[in-house]
């Protein structure tokens with residue numbers, strides 16, 4: 138089968154021919170139609186997991202995707218041949234990923250039926266970004282009348298954060314460069330601040346001089362996080378996807394600091410499907426590329442400036 142893989146950590150992701158994987162007991166084989174690109178794809182190809190997991194090379198890149206159940210291993214009952222599914226298909230230890238014609242998933246794993254009426258290229262864009270945003274908004278415990286700042290609002294996770302945070306009744310302030318202000322407001326942000334136009338604290342405090350209740354941040358490093366945490370009122374929450382929060386230091390200041398770890402599951406995907414079916418969550422596909430161009434798309438994502446999701450057509 139055709140796939141995009143790295144021959145070792147740090148190598149350039151390149152088109153490769155590999156044997157089709159066979160589903161073992163409890164596993165399903167998916168004929169992939171589309172794969173969703175996430176920053177973690179190039180981070181893993183660079184070696185992000187090298188100290189925590191044994192990898193098999195060539196290592197196929199990617200975790201998100203959507204496709205059709207091609208075959209089911211012994212004992213599989215939840216999903217059947219021909220069903221349209223989406224989810225996360227990364228298994229570094231077996232060299233398996235989503236940028237390939239076929240991928241495997243455990244029946245108990247993060248794979249679910251696609252939302253009604255959704256096309257494969259949209260469904261592939263959903264899993265990691267939207268599951269992360271859903272968990273962060275849950276953990277932030279937002280309420281009507283509260284104010285939350287979303288940092289990195291124009292990318293994959295950020296756009297879902299804006300929609301899901303606004304849905305709680307909280308007032309959302311979102312970062313957006315000038316070209317994205319309208320889009321981010323249409324997704325539910327009440328206000329935008331432009332991170333290319335000066336200090337975020339100053340911009341937020343100009344309107345909210347008594348502070349805000351939560352920060353949902355997919356961008357900042359430790360220093361940036363410490364500065365933005367100064368915006369929080371006592372009892373406020375700071376959620377980070379970049380592991381930049383020091384929870385003990387925040388607790389000492391009367392704040393709640395959480396570094397998000399993804400624990401994807403079929404239940405979370407089902408919750409996302411319900412939100413998508415109810416038009417309460419939508420995902421913007423900024424760009425579609427053929428499988429052979431996935432290496433360039435990964436390089437573009439690394440360079441920054443995402444305005445939604447990139448999807449790879451298999």
Ligand SMILES: NC(=O)c1ccc[n+]([C@@H]2O[C@H](COP(=O)([O-])OP(=O)(O)OC[C@H]3O[C@@H](n4cnc5c(N)ncnc54)[C@H](OP(=O)(O)O)[C@@H]3O)[C@@H](O)[C@H]2O)c1
Pocket residue numbers: 175176177180265266269288289290291292293294295312314332355356377378379380397398399438441442443444445
């Ligand atoms: N811990 C976890 O489980 C987990 C899960 C999902 C994602 N993540 C991580 O979260 C991060 C974001 O993921 P993503 O998929 O949303 O990435 P993405 O789609 O590439 O989007 C990143 C967005 O951040 C914006 N941005 C960059 N610098 C900024 C700044 N200083 N202030 C405000 N916005 C800024 C970018 O726009 P401009 O470049 O135009 O500013 C871009 O729109 C990645 O590092 C990813 O690995 C972690």
